[in-house]
Amino acid sequence: MSQITLKDIAKALNLSPSTVSRAMKNHPAISAETRALVQEYAETHKYKPNTLAMQLRTNRNTTIGVIVPEIVHYFFSTVLAGIQQEAESEGYNLLFCHSNEDYAREVRSVETLLDARVCGILASQSKTTEKFDHFQEIIDNDVHLVFFDRICTGINTDKVVVDDYAGAYNAVEHMIHTGCQRIAFLGSTPSMPIANNRRMGYEDALRKNKLPVDKNLSRICDTVDLAREIVPKLLKSDSLLDAFFCINDEVAAYCMQIVKSAGYRIPEDISVCGFTNSYITEVTDPTLTTVDQHGFEMGKVAARLLINRIEGKETKPGVVSRLIKTELVLKGSTREVVQ
Amino acid sequence: MSQITLKDIAKALNLSPSTVSRAMKNHPAISAETRALVQEYAETHKYKPNTLAMQLRTNRNTTIGVIVPEIVHYFFSTVLAGIQQEAESEGYNLLFCHSNEDYAREVRSVETLLDARVCGILASQSKTTEKFDHFQEIIDNDVHLVFFDRICTGINTDKVVVDDYAGAYNAVEHMIHTGCQRIAFLGSTPSMPIANNRRMGYEDALRKNKLPVDKNLSRICDTVDLAREIVPKLLKSDSLLDAFFCINDEVAAYCMQIVKSAGYRIPEDISVCGFTNSYITEVTDPTLTTVDQHGFEMGKVAARLLINRIEGKETKPGVVSRLIKTELVLKGSTREVVQ
DNA sequence: TTTTTTTGTGCAAACGAATGCACATCTTTT
DNA sequence: AAAAGATGTGCATTCGTTTGCACAAAAAAA
Known part of the structure; x- marks a missing residue:
């Protein structure tokens, strides 16, 4: 009863709904007079x-679905902000879903978004996802799908990823150039491409610089709890250890705490490097290289790509992959380069 | 062409769309036979x-709009996660908007959500908002509105807020009990109720404990840049200063850095307390009391309240206010209580 | 003046589902 | 056997737009 419709306008002005509809969209067939009136x-x-x-x-809409595995998370919330900005500037709305790293919730999110008839979906996979039927269903429903960061290798669709390999390679090589010789890698499950690529970057940097690749120094350690368990063990078992390259900033920050409380100095005795450049890197002591x-x-690139697909501006058949460059940000937890 | 409709089913089974519609919703008038068939x-x-x-x-829908001022932000992303969980469990979708602390974007967000015909809106105001017409418009359109955290005092509607006053009071009193005598407050613009309430809690705790309230110790300092400018000045001008109570964890963390680099020990010489309990409180050195x-x-409470309004389960006329209790979390940046 | 073209409107049928009402058919009651 | 009730379906309309097509009225050409 509150909202006025085309029909109401038509009735009030003694016109037909069709004329009103056309007048509103500046249809050329409508006289300037009626148009102004309407x-x-x-x-x-x-x-x-x-x-x-x-x-x-019209059977077309401007709502894009987003699925993130975690939202209380510096990186993903940053990506979401980027997606939001790009989407908003192109007139698209965002339907937000949160899988919370849970496969079942991810599946439900997909259902929700398809039910809502979104015109496209941006998704980053949860850690626990090992079946991909739900993602395939998106494509089967002719809804555009773009993966970002945690891509799903089982599905052939557009994706935007960070250059994890180069990021890891450069970070590790930099630590080597500062004199580090035994560098541990605190990684994540190798089934996740982002984790695997970083491990490969780490290993290649070692090889390239003629350092041994010791499988024992490469661990799955992507949570605070695991760090509390693994880091002390590593320190104890290997007295020559002089650096940690970590899968994310949180693990790196906790790693630093443990290393410090074990009596080592950072970065003089042991260097630490994180991944993401979240704001915690500024408040640790010392600040964290990342x-x-x-x-x-x-986020912007992913949204851009999806919208281009939706609007038919990106016509390349097959898969489009976009690579986001990483950047080593030197702070206080690594040493100066040895001349 | 991909999606099948009621009509299609009707045609295929030689029934009318109405029968199919009823069969799908288990309407009692439909025979068990047809129902099963359909x-x-x-x-x-x-x-x-x-x-x-x-x-x-049916002129009713299940999409809730959310407006947050910032998303790359521990507290707001946490609230969003709570909203999401509650909404999802009740079968509602979330249309996500991000004002980025910008009045114009906030206004546009409201437009977007009203255009999308959401059935309710959860909003937290941006720092720069001083006019409220856009919020009033929500109500004028008979759309339910619940504010959370950064409520808008100019609008009469349901709200969920944190008990900022008690949170501040308890934190400051605790520092007094640990022996602090001159406590500075790094606050935010007093036009924001949350900031004002915390200031009042701070001042009342001082008064109650017979300590002087020195306006000079109470500053607007809610960003990192301001902290860099203000904290050193305070330290210089007041050699008896022995504590900082800060409006958020970031300011507190930077404050700690400055205090430490000025040669003071934390918490022996100077105590610091933050607000939020974000993950950075765990990675500072020492860890941050907050x-x-x-x-x-x-987030859950706000979503719950909104949904109850939408579904007519909350019938109280006038404004419903919910208060979320705060909790002092003692970590390493404050001292033990003096016996 | 008549025919043709232009110009502006309106009609009506979609889109996919929900629903009050009418109507057959079958069962029960009188 | 006739009337009344119960049961299951279908018709037609509605929600608010869009859009192909027809069609008046006015302007231009013949």
């Missing part, structure tokens, strides 16, 4: 087109 | 009701 009436009576009806009729992932840009 | 056909052909059409016809705001619970 638009003025619409303006003063605060007419708002009913998006639902419009979408139903690899910036440019999450905001990733 | 539901089986729907199942095997992956029928998905068109939400748009349904919403258009006031937990229970963001996740706030």
Whole structure:
């Protein structure tokens, strides 16, 4: 009863709904006179087109679904901000889903988004996902899908990823150039491409610099709890250890605490490097050297790509992959380069 | 062309769309036989009701709009996670908007959400908002509105807030009990109720404990840049200063850095307390005493309240206010209580 | 003046689902 | 056997738009 419709305007001005509809969209067949009349009436009576009806009729809509595995998370919230900005500037809305690293919730999120008839989906996979039927269903429903960061290798679709390999390679090589010789890698499950690529970057940097690759120094350690268990063991078992390259900033920060409380100095005795460049890197003591992932840009690029697909501006058949460059950000937890 | 409709089912089974519609919703007037027939056909052909059409016809929908001022932000992302969980469990979707502390974007967000015909809106105000017409418009459109955390005092509607006053009071009193005598407050603009309430809690705790309230120790200092400028000045001008109570954890963390580099020990010489209990409180050195705001619970409570309004389960006329309790979390940046 | 073209409107049928009402058919009651 | 009730379906309309097509009225050309 509150919202006024095209019909109401038509009745009030003694016109037909079709004329009003056309007048509102500046259809050339409508006289300037009626057009002005209609638009003025619409303006003063605060007419708002009913998006639902419009979408139903035209069978196209401007809502994009987003699935993130975690939201209380510097990187993903940054990506979301980027997605939001790009989407908003192109007139798209965002339907937000949160899988919370849970496969079942991820599947439900997909259902929700398909039910809501979104025109495209941006997704980053949860850690626990090992089946991909739900993602395939998106494609089977002719809904565009772009993966970002945690891509799903089982599905052939567009993706935007960070250059994890290069990020890891550069970080590790930098530590080597500062004199580190035995560098541990605190990684994540190798089934995740991002983790695997970083491990490969780490190993290649060692090899390239003629350092041994010791499998014992490469661990799955992607949570605070695991860090508390693993880092002390590593320190004890290997007295020559002089650096940690970590899968994310949190693990790196906790690693630093443990290393410090074990009596080592950072970076003089042991160097530590994180991944992401979240704000915690500024408040640790010393500040934490890290690899910036440019999450905001990733979000924008992913949204851009999806929208281009939706609007038919990106016509390349097959898979489009975008690579976001990483950047080593030197702070206080690594040493100066040895001349 | 991919999605099958009620009509399609009707045609295939030689029934009318109305019968199919009723069969799908287990309408009692439909025979068990037809019902089974229809539901089986729907199942095997992956029928998905068109939400748009349904919403258009019934004039009710299950999408809630959310406006947050910042998303790369521990507290707000936590609240969002809470909102998401509650909404999802009740079958509601979330349309996500991000004002980025910008009034104009906030206004646009409201427009977007009203255009999308959401059934309710959860909002937290941006720092730069001083006019409230856009919020009033939500109410004028008969859309339910619940504010959380950064409420808008100019609008009469339901709200969920943290008990900022008690949080501040308890934190400051605790520092007094540990022997602190001159406590500075690094606050935010007093036009924000949350900032003002914390200041009042701070001042009352001083008064109650017979300590002087020195306006000079109470500053607007809610960003890192301001902290860099203000904290050193305070330290220089007041050699008796022995504590900082800060508006958020970031400011507190930077404050600690400055205090430490000025040669003071924390907490022996100077105590520091933050607000939020974000993960940075665990990685500073020492760890940071803080006031937990229970963001996740706030999100759940706010969503719950909004949904109750939408579904008519909360019938109280006038404004419903929910208060989320805060909790002092003692870590390493404050001393033990003096016996 | 008649025919043709232009110009502006309106009609009606979609889009996919929900629903009040009418109507057959079958069962039960009188 | 006739009337009344119960049971299951279908018709038609509605939600608010969009859009192909027809069609008046006015302007231009013949």
